[in-house]
Amino acid sequence: MVGNPTEVATAAPARSVTTRDPVNGIEPVLAEVLAGVVRAEQVPVDSHFFDDLGANSLVMAHFCARVRKHPDLPAVSMRDVYGHPTIRGLAAALSEVPAEEPAPPPEPAAPPAVASSARYVLCGALQFLVFALYCLLSGLVTAQGYDWVSAGDGVVDVYLRSALFGGAVFVGLCTLPVVAKWVLVGRWKETEFPLWSLAYLRFWTVKVLLHANPMVLFAGNPLYVLYLRALGARIGKNVTILSHAVPVCTDLFTVGANTVIRKDSHFLCYQAHAGRIRTGRVTLGQDVFVGENTVLDIGTAMGDGSQLGHASALYGGAAVPAGQHWHGSPAQRTDVDYVRVAPAECDTARRVGYGLATLLQTLLVTMPLLVGGTYLLLTVAPSLDVLLDPKTQNITSGRFYAEAFALSVALFVGFVVVGFAVVTVVPRLLNTFLEPDRVYPLYGFHYSVQRSVARLSNARFFKWLCGDSSYIVHYLRAIGYDLSHVEQTGSNFGTAVAHETPFLATVGRGTMVADGLSIMNAEYSGTSFRVSRATIGPNSFLGNHIAYPVGGRTGENVLLATKVMVPLDGEVREGVGLLGSPPFEIPRTVERDTRFDHLREGDELRRRLAAKNRHNLHTMGLFLFLRWFDWFVLTILGFAAFDLYGEYGTAGGLLIGASLLVGVAFTTGYYALVERAILRFRALEPQLHSIYDPLFWRHERLWKLPDTHFALLNGTPFKSLLWRLLGVRIGRRVFDDGAYITERTLTSIGDDCTLGAHSKIQSHSQEDGTFKSDHIEIGDGVTLGVGALVHYGASVGDAAVLAADSFLMKGEEVPPGAHWGGNPAAEQRRA
Numbered sequence: 001m002v003g004n005p006t007e008v009a010t011a012a013p014a015r016s017v018t019t020r021d022p023v024n025g026i027e028p029v030l031a032e033v034l035a036g037v038v039r040a041e042q043v044p045v046d047s048h049f050f051d052d053l054g055a056n057s058l059v060m061a062h063f064c065a066r067v068r069k070h071p072d073l074p075a076v077s078m079r080d081v082y083g084h085p086t087i088r089g090l091a092a093a094l095s096e097v098p099a100e101e102p103a104p105p106p107e108p109a110a111p112p113a114v115a116s117s118a119r120y121v122l123c124g125a126l127q128f129l130v131f132a133l134y135c136l137l138s139g140l141v142t143a144q145g146y147d148w149v150s151a152g153d154g155v156v157d158v159y160l161r162s163a164l165f166g167g168a169v170f171v172g173l174c175t176l177p178v179v180a181k182w183v184l185v186g187r188w189k190e191t192e193f194p195l196w197s198l199a200y201l202r203f204w205t206v207k208v209l210l211h212a213n214p215m216v217l218f219a220g221n222p223l224y225v226l227y228l229r230a231l232g233a234r235i236g237k238n239v240t241i242l243s244h245a246v247p248v249c250t251d252l253f254t255v256g257a258n259t260v261i262r263k264d265s266h267f268l269c270y271q272a273h274a275g276r277i278r279t280g281r282v283t284l285g286q287d288v289f290v291g292e293n294t295v296l297d298i299g300t301a302m303g304d305g306s307q308l309g310h311a312s313a314l315y316g317g318a319a320v321p322a323g324q325h326w327h328g329s330p331a332q333r334t335d336v337d338y339v340r341v342a343p344a345e346c347d348t349a350r351r352v353g354y355g356l357a358t359l360l361q362t363l364l365v366t367m368p369l370l371v372g373g374t375y376l377l378l379t380v381a382p383s384l385d386v387l388l389d390p391k392t393q394n395i396t397s398g399r400f401y402a403e404a405f406a407l408s409v410a411l412f413v414g415f416v417v418v419g420f421a422v423v424t425v426v427p428r429l430l431n432t433f434l435e436p437d438r439v440y441p442l443y444g445f446h447y448s449v450q451r452s453v454a455r456l457s458n459a460r461f462f463k464w465l466c467g468d469s470s471y472i473v474h475y476l477r478a479i480g481y482d483l484s485h486v487e488q489t490g491s492n493f494g495t496a497v498a499h500e501t502p503f504l505a506t507v508g509r510g511t512m513v514a515d516g517l518s519i520m521n522a523e524y525s526g527t528s529f530r531v532s533r534a535t536i537g538p539n540s541f542l543g544n545h546i547a548y549p550v551g552g553r554t555g556e557n558v559l560l561a562t563k564v565m566v567p568l569d570g571e572v573r574e575g576v577g578l579l580g581s582p583p584f585e586i587p588r589t590v591e592r593d594t595r596f597d598h599l600r601e602g603d604e605l606r607r608r609l610a611a612k613n614r615h616n617l618h619t620m621g622l623f624l625f626l627r628w629f630d631w632f633v634l635t636i637l638g639f640a641a642f643d644l645y646g647e648y649g650t651a652g653g654l655l656i657g658a659s660l661l662v663g664v665a666f667t668t669g670y671y672a673l674v675e676r677a678i679l680r681f682r683a684l685e686p687q688l689h690s691i692y693d694p695l696f697w698r699h700e701r702l703w704k705l706p707d708t709h710f711a712l713l714n715g716t717p718f719k720s721l722l723w724r725l726l727g728v729r730i731g732r733r734v735f736d737d738g739a740y741i742t743e744r745t746l747t748s749i750g751d752d753c754t755l756g757a758h759s760k761i762q763s764h765s766q767e768d769g770t771f772k773s774d775h776i777e778i779g780d781g782v783t784l785g786v787g788a789l790v791h792y793g794a795s796v797g798d799a800a801v802l803a804a805d806s807f808l809m810k811g812e813e814v815p816p817g818a819h820w821g822g823n824p825a826a827e828q829r830r831a
Helices: 025-039 057-069 078-083 087-095 117-150 157-182 197-212 214-218 222-230 346-381 399-433 445-457 460-468 473-479 602-646 649-678 694-704 708-713 717-725
Strands: 017-019 097-098 192-194 253-255 270-272 275-280 283-286 298-302 324-326 332-334 497-499 505-507 519-521 522-524 530-531 535-537 547-549 578-579 585-586 687-691 747-749 764-767 771-773 776-778 818-821
Touching: 025 057, 025 087, 057 078, 057 222, 078 087, 078 585, 117 157, 117 197, 117 346, 117 649, 117 717, 157 197, 157 346, 192 197, 192 708, 197 275, 214 222, 222 346, 283 522, 399 445, 445 530, 473 602, 473 694, 497 578, 497 708, 519 535, 535 547, 602 649, 602 694, 649 694, 649 708, 649 717, 687 694, 708 717, 771 818
Parallel strands: 253 283, 283 298, 497 519, 505 535, 519 547, 747 776
Antiparallel strands: 017 097, 192 275, 270 275, 324 332, 522 530, 578 585, 687 771, 764 771
């Protein structure tokens, strides 16, 4: 359902309607404010904001901010502007404003917890000590295991020893978080505690161990459900959890039988807010469906048989009644049915058998291959006598480094060549066993095939390498995408594109896709699944972080804005834009985004596209070299520790653990130096230019920098140090639980801010062939909720709160102390 642009996005009781001001009283004031924004002497009250005045969303965001500051005008949101795009229409809509019912006196909010710098530093030191102990223990186990496996006589003996050692490591890694949780915390309760305290240190330790354990890779498997039960979660029978987001406070997580939770759903059972960690319950009844790209905040509940659509969020305290379907951010009731696949026979025996088969495969195949295969590969490799000889120290010899060089080159080239062959050939062979639109039961052969296809074809490396260039089109075709007759733009897709199966993904001619597209071409119920074709129309543009479902009701020439919820009902939208969750219509394009259209046609396009292709090819080569060099240095560090281990014995195992610490420090500093060098040790400046401008090509290089190592620093003071090293103007005692900042030198963050997990600060936007970037200012004590996104040109005042899964649009100004939320974000009413 496409929402009415003017409807309130939260469920509210019926209210009376009163007249705030006569229409003729509001019109001239609104016109005066808008004239000041667009720098005109006067604005006709019937002029269309976008078609007649040439305004865009950034201009209208500034208009909304000025209106909010005007004492004689009611607040205006971007949803109001798009729904009533003239002064006369907007004034008429604002002249009747719902009168607020008297609310009970609010409970006094706890004051923001501002930690002392000493406690902040002490907590960071203890966190480093925990991480160091984990690395040292890993080094000791690795050293002892290598000695034992290498003592094997023959392939069979090596396999048996590898299976035993690998199985022991697997069980140990899975058991450690469970033991740590019950020893350090016991049973989680609803509470709150300040950041950087001892209670937080215990919380962080359990969280890190949970994220580091291999059971996270078993999401979608019955074993994963059993593991969450061991951690204290109350989960009923026949539950399917496809999301890799691990609930930390598991005792507060309750799920009824036959419930399905799709991937990229976040139900953490805690909330980082204003310098505190709050823990709270997330309760799902029986036969519940939770869609992709969703957030369930603490204190939320869903009744039996209820549904939450994709790209939606339940805010704290929200409850979906039994049998109802909700969607949107914040969620509201809808008639859309999000379970669109028929059930199948899937009994307990089938689930048990699937789980046991997976466990045996892990213990008898995967782990022996990882342990014994690596050992045998290195021992049979020619010309590695010095590198693999632990009895003598060779670290000072030139041959040691020559062998490390040769090994790193061989491994890197082998990874690229073999990896490309695997992701392009194996999924294609497996796909022959799947029939489109046929319903299969979960946890059988066809389910295993589909999961393998998704896992292999979603390999990130090649999308990272080819994304934001013409070469991504050839790669996506190679893995199975139907891209029709491609109209090359040089930026057809970004570096992050995901799918359930690439063989049923169709993207029309002339369509451009930014980062974060997830094609949801597999549908699930509590007992079954099917794969179906998802088709994105031609000549469209898709912004960041969009989940596109099978049956999405969009056609040709559509703009899908960042974080939009793609509708599943109503007429097929063509020639329009869609914004928000639930979505509403906006103009397909505005004048500012067409000023470079002359560069996208004829000889000028061919000339500039050829130049961009050459530049992108150089970028790909440069970053292949940079990643190999990182491999090379890490290879030297690892084998140097191994070389010293031969002399120092058990104590040498500590050196192997220390090499892990040094490796993390090197990779972090190395890529930080590379990024600053790309910027020539200068800060970025706001930009507005074509994607065929060399300035944009150089900017694209920043998106190629590897950043997976950032996650190691989440929730620690070291994450702020990293951002400062990368050029972010960041204040003191900032808590970063997993935020991501795209343009570091365009971002300013104040003291004592709380940045929620999976939040994003994005100082750029690309629409069709136009690239735009600007500063983002975040004041002191600001809280960004889980999955919130702040767009370029926005500012957030001191102590303001942006709720989970919110989208703060470009140019918006959040006043100090305000609570905003929604997609697009607007001020929230607080009782």
